[in-house]
Amino acid sequence: MKLKPEILNRGEAVSLALRELYHSYGYRTYRMSKFEPYDLYAQNRSFVAGENLLTFTDTNGRLMALKPDVTLSIIKHYRGGQQKVCYTESVYRDTGSAREFREILQTGLECIGEVGLYEQCEVLTLAAESLGRISDEFILDVASVGLVAGLLAATDAGGETKEALCGLVREKNAHTVRSLCAARGIAQETARVWEALASLYGGAQTLLPTLQGLCLNREMERACGELSQLCSALGAGQKPVRVNIDCSIIRDLRYYNGLVFKGYVPGVHDAILSGGRYDNLVKKLGKQAGAIGFAVYLDRLEELEGGERRPDADVLLCYGGAAPEAALEAARALRAQGMSVRVQKAPDEGRYGRVIQL
């Protein structure tokens, strides 16, 4: 089957290009059910973005939910060994400020089983190549939740203050971090590190030495060491992958451990790619394995649409009073020349390359 590329919208084209990319790395397509038992999501509510789920009762009386997330289903079906899968699926979530359910098309991949330096490099390389398939210009930001986990352990404060500090770092709100630390009597050395996490952003090469100087304990040192190893492995070779360090990427420590990352392309207002290492989630679901993956939010590509408007058809053929046979034949002949032809009795307001009156 041959398709003209212009027939695909950007989301479809990107989703196919990404599937091709993931298959070239040996990831197998994984197709899943549109819904799962409600319990699966209810028990991991904060992993699934948004509080509300679209639920319904199955014919046998079981409460089901339209899937708000793909990763949980993939882990649930994990049977051991090395699993490398990719998917393109719709998920149903209540979205941010509008508080409305939306169908969100996402594509992505998961690597479950052995996850070492190689696997992390592979997944980050695939993340960078995915962004490269969407736009020539892109940014891939990485961080390690180990840094925050270590810093939380070194911070002498109550749970509420720690949660507030994490929220402020996510906002890059260094000035309020400073005042909150002062108000809660947090040691100056620790406060300085919180403030740095909120404000540091830039190329891995320049920032890693600074980050190393901020480590307060073994856990932070280990996280920093892992990031350095990863960045130097990615930076080597013929096609180095350049990443930025952004410590404001903080995820829920109950699910994530180690590497977390986000990708951006110009013209899309928020991250279009998001991923990380989530061994803790796999453990929580009762399985023993490492896991890393990411999702690309294809619906955000709609922001890149617009501007160029393609014609509805190359030719509008108006048959007026002519016989149907003549119209059918004329249209067939034009289509045989590779043109798209719309046939109707009289012209209208549509956009056409040209109009032919029979």
Added chain:
Amino acid sequence: MNPIHIALPKGRLGERVYERFERAGYGCPAIREESRRLIFENGETGVSFFWVKPSDVAIYVERGAADLGVAGSDILQEYAPDVYELLDLGLGRCRMCVAGKPDFRDDTARPLRVATKFPKIARAYYSSLSREIDVIRLGGSIELAPLLGLSDVIVDIVETGNTLRANGLVVIEPVLEISARLIANQAAYKFKNEAVAALCRALERAGNGAG
């Protein structure tokens, strides 16, 4: 190079914020001229400004129509937009307070009726005190609510306290310190990082010792 698009809040605060940008070397002379234009660009400094309703600034920035914007911390707390908060400009300082009649006494045997334009801030404040409340969301003239018995107290912005005094109300307790904050769209912060960082440094320098 792509300019940095900046959304400023219309009104007195916006003008003081613009003066800060001007002092920082990011002025745009056209903005001072009487005109019906909505967008003002300065090719030399690489910035463009536009005025929007103060409560809309965060939306423009979150959605990426503006790279940067200036919004009050009250709006940021209430709507919690997904943006970066880069600087406290220290302008437009005021307080969010609980206010009521001078003889107000909290009757803890029932939920407290709170009239406000800021339901999320009010809920968060009283939840931190474990006090059950009944939020009455109003669009304006909040001071009327306790006078007519619609609510026990109000949670509202207090600048000079004149409106409260004129209506025989008093501040019962402060809830939140408010000032203007520089916010950034997350993607724009990444793609225009050098220019944004330089602008932040200049704004900070221009703000030192000035109000």
